[in-house]
Amino acid sequence: MAEADIAVQVCYALPESTFLRSLRVPAGTTIQQAVAQSGLLQAIPDIDLATNMVGIYGKKKTLDTVLHEHDRVEVYRPLQADPKEARRRRASSKPAKG
Template sequence: MAEANIEVQVCHALPDSSFLRSLKVPAGATIEQALALSGLLQDIPGIDLAVNMVGIYGKKKPLDTILREHDRVEVYRPLQADPKEARRRRAGGKPAKG
């Protein structure tokens, strides 16, 4: 009996482009295996899985997470600015409400 395959998507967004690929992986495949099979790491060589966080539908997950049918594996870029600091800068020029 042949091993069942599941369909997943792998995506990564860049400032000026994006990578989105649907693929079939063996049931029981991990995030790391799906990334390797997708070709993402070859198409975008700057990705370092030791640095870039990964997740499924916006929730961070470890590379050894087992995938389920229709999961969307996402590779996140490092933050360019600290969100708290950016918020302070935006609020700095506005008078306090009261």
């Protein structure tokens, strides 16, 4: 007996637009397989799954993570600035409390 399909979403957000695709995949499908089936890599060829982080609902995962019903796969853009350095710059520009 064949395993049932599950419903998942694949998304990738850009500052000016969002890629969001709902699809049905066989149970046991991994994040990498779902991203490939969604057409995201063809729509936005700059994405490199070897370097872009991926996750499900904001929690980082690996490409071989098996998906479950209603998971939303998110492909994250690379950081533009180091978060620690950005925080230091913000803190140093604020006036000292006194």
